[in-house]
Amino acid sequence: MDNYIVSARKYRPMSFDSVVGQQALTTTLKNAIASEHLAHAYLFCGPRGVGKTTCARIFAKTINCMNRQPDGEACNECESCKSFNEQRSYNIIELDAASNNGVEDIKTLMEQTRIPPQVGKYKVFIIDEVHMLSQAAFNAFLKTLEEPPAHVIFILATTEKQKILPTILSRCQVYDFKRMEIQDIVKHLQGVARQEGYTAEEAALNVIAEKADGGMRDALSIFDQVASFCQGNITYATTIANLNVLDYNYYFRITEYFLENKITETLLTLNDIVNRGFDMGYFITGLAQHFRNLLVARDPQTISLIEASTEIQQQYLAQAQKCKSNFIIRAMKLLNNCDLNFKQSKNKRLLVELTLIEVAQAAQDDDESAGRCPAKILKPIFKLNVQSNASATTTTSTTTRPVQERTQATSAETLTNKAPVNTSANNVKANRFSISGSIKLQRDNGNSTNATGNQAPQKPVPSTPTTNKPLESNQLIMEWNLFAKALPQQETAMAKRLIDLASNLSITSNDNFEVVANNPSVADQLKQYKPAIEHHLRSRLSNANVNMNIRIREIDEKKRAYSRQEQYQNMCSMNPSLRKLRDMLNLDLS
Numbered sequence: 001m002d003n004y005i006v007s008a009r010k011y012r013p014m015s016f017d018s019v020v021g022q023q024a025l026t027t028t029l030k031n032a033i034a035s036e037h038l039a040h041a042y043l044f045c046g047p048r049g050v051g052k053t054t055c056a057r058i059f060a061k062t063i064n065c066m067n068r069q070p071d072g073e074a075c076n077e078c079e080s081c082k083s084f085n086e087q088r089s090y091n092i093i094e095l096d097a098a099s100n101n102g103v104e105d106i107k108t109l110m111e112q113t114r115i116p117p118q119v120g121k122y123k124v125f126i127i128d129e130v131h132m133l134s135q136a137a138f139n140a141f142l143k144t145l146e147e148p149p150a151h152v153i154f155i156l157a158t159t160e161k162q163k164i165l166p167t168i169l170s171r172c173q174v175y176d177f178k179r180m181e182i183q184d185i186v187k188h189l190q191g192v193a194r195q196e197g198y199t200a201e202e203a204a205l206n207v208i209a210e211k212a213d214g215g216m217r218d219a220l221s222i223f224d225q226v227a228s229f230c231q232g233n234i235t236y237a238t239t240i241a242n243l244n245v246l247d248y249n250y251y252f253r254i255t256e257y258f259l260e261n262k263i264t265e266t267l268l269t270l271n272d273i274v275n276r277g278f279d280m281g282y283f284i285t286g287l288a289q290h291f292r293n294l295l296v297a298r299d300p301q302t303i304s305l306i307e308a309s310t311e312i313q314q315q316y317l318a319q320a321q322k323c324k325s326n327f328i329i330r331a332m333k334l335l336n337n338c339d340l341n342f343k344q345s346k347n348k349r350l351l352v353e354l355t356l357i358e359v360a361q362a363a364q365d366d367d368e369s370a371g372r373c374p375a376k377i378l379k380p381i382f383k384l385n386v387q388s389n390a391s392a393t394t395t396t397s398t399t400t401r402p403v404q405e406r407t408q409a410t411s412a413e414t415l416t417n418k419a420p421v422n423t424s425a426n427n428v429k430a431n432r433f434s435i436s437g438s439i440k441l442q443r444d445n446g447n448s449t450n451a452t453g454n455q456a457p458q459k460p461v462p463s464t465p466t467t468n469k470p471l472e473s474n475q476l477i478m479e480w481n482l483f484a485k486a487l488p489q490q491e492t493a494m495a496k497r498l499i500d501l502a503s504n505l506s507i508t509s510n511d512n513f514e515v516v517a518n519n520p521s522v523a524d525q526l527k528q529y530k531p532a533i534e535h536h537l538r539s540r541l542s543n544a545n546v547n548m549n550i551r552i553r554e555i556d557e558k559k560r561a562y563s564r565q566e567q568y569q570n571m572c573s574m575n576p577s578l579r580k581l582r583d584m585l586n587l588d589l590s
């Protein structure tokens with residue numbers, strides 16, 4: 001290699017169309033150029049390495065092109081384009097405000113705005129990291145920005161939009177660059193690997209893209225580093241070794257141990273991970289992410305939400321089949337709590353080990369013994385999808401509903417089965433049917449399978465003409481926790497409280513659920529959050545009528561050990577004749 005050029009420079013996009021992952025934005029810019037609607041100043045905001053400077057350069061080249069193409073791109077052939085591509089154009093002047101933020105730097109730059117371009121129409125001034133300019137420099141710049149010469153266009157770039165003064169913001173057209181999707185980066189890296197003649201495993205490129213956190217420049221420099229380490233044969237194993245990334249296999253293996261209740265192996269694996277120099281906090285967030293991936297892998301429709309190679313997606317799909325969804329949710333909750341407490345913990349290792357043991361136990365718990373979690377009413381999380389796919393009958397679904405709900409539903413079903421379709425004109429008749437329906441129901445309770453067997457196959461009841469999905473315990477808890485986690489940092493205390501309260505949720509009807517507050521002050525706090533919580537749940541659970549009832553825990557709910565006297569009083573309140581009996585027989589309490 002005689003003249004090595006880093007990939008980030010070598011494969012820097014030359015046209016708007018080749019910019020990765022910012023399509024909406026580049027189209028807008030192209031249209032603005034085509035219609036000659038150019039502003040005097042642009043502000044490009046967004047994280048590092050997502051193409052801000054690249055777009056600014058393409059923009060400068062395109063507006064100066066003498067022979068613009070019909071698709072709005074520069075021709076790359078005219079004198080102006082050539083000088084841009086060979087980086088000898090005088091029409092583009094770049095200033096990195098991170099290192100040149102003094103007033104003198106800006107003054108020199110502003111001097112140059114006075115000189116009109118020799119070739120082409122516009123001089124473009126790119127000021128990178130503009131938020132780093134000193135106050136005096138800002139003021140000097142503002143003067144020119146207020147009345148710029150006609151041939152001058154400013155492109156300001158920043159990673160921290162909130163630090164830009166309003167006086168500058170109001171004079172700029174603002175473009176927000178977004179983080180790049182993992183898949184976009186992987187695709188681009190595949191292209192680069194092809195052109196360089198490297199072989200690259202998709203899983204390896206995924207790791208690189210993840211590590212780059214949505215920035216292409218970082219992704220390409222990591223890619224270069226790995227490629228030279230692997231000598232052009234980029235495999236998953238060498239990539240994670242080179243980047244010090246924890247192998248996915250650790251998460252898969254440890255989950256297997258959970259399922260098999262192998263606590264010793266779990267703790268030894270943790271030890272192995274720590275010995276390899278990985279931070280335990282990093283491991284816990286990784287494991288939480290693993291369980292989140294398992295959750296979405298339970299449904300083939302959501303598996304695409306896993307940002308990993310297809311091969312690893314298949315691995316998730318296979319492991320998800322082995323895990324009950326209530327185990328996954330319990331694990332997510334435990335790991336999330338561990339994550340929240342990690343920073344404050346004085347004995348981090350103990351916290352992590354304890355959490356792992358708890359997760360392993362959650363894997364062993366049957367529905368009955370899942371502790372505080374309302375496991376009895378947990379249902380398969382993607383039941384609705386499954387049902388519509390497999391066109392399951394209502395009889396199968398009723399068996400999983402709580403008894404009270406089931407009774408109501410069965411009564412409604414019996415009613416519609418017997419009543420003619422247009423009952424509205426004949427209320428009396430309908431009433432009679434409802435009575436006979438409920439009588440029948442009482443019999444049914446004894447032997448329900450027989451009763452349904454006697455009748456024609458039941459059809460789903462079109463009870464109300466709404467499309468609201470009935471509440472599902474798993475989804476409710478999941479969304480509840482997601483709401484809590486999305487709270488801003490200053491509300492961490494409330495977020496923790498909400499997550500703790502997730503085990504106090506219970507669904508009372510299709511649209512209503514109840515949360516039990518431990519004391520009136522918690523109830524007051526919940527009341528403040530009620531509108532926001534309902535709003536979140538309504539949109540996320542596709543039910544516009546979701547209603548949250550707050551109930552304060554009654555004293556006897558947590559205090560169950562009555563004294564004899566209390567037990568007696570309690571029984572009397574349930575059955576007053578007990579008191580009469582005691583008086584009649586003249587009994588004493590021992």
Ligand SMILES: [Zn+2]
Pocket residue numbers: 064065066067068074075076077078079080081082
């Ligand atoms: Zn040109």
